[in-house]
Amino acid sequence: xxxxxxxxxxxxxVCEFLDRRTLARLARTSRAFEEPAxxxxxxxxxxxxxxxxxxxxxxWIFEEDPV
Numbered sequence: 001x002x003x004x005x006x007x008x009x010x011x012x013x014v015c016e017f018l019d020r021r022t023l024a025r026l027a028r029t030s031r032a033f034e035e036p037a038x039x040x041x042x043x044x045x046x047x048x049x050x051x052x053x054x055x056x057x058x059x060w061i062f063e064e065d066p067v
Contacts, residue, residue, distance in 0.1 A: 001032060011036040 004010050015023060015036045027037035045051065052060070 006032055008036060012039070015040040 005014075011033050015026070015033070018026065018037075018040070020041060023037045023041045026033045027041065028034075030037075
């Protein structure tokens, strides 16, 4: 890998241009990009669901909407 890509600032800029799917793959496959890719993934969260899914399934509580 080129030495410039080891700079965290460069990695962060690269991650700004990637979609969520690519960021997730990059975080799993490159130690140099793991932290910047995860930071970019968690920068914007579309509601509480992604956070709730970090809990074990045994802790999930499903409530029905009152009609």
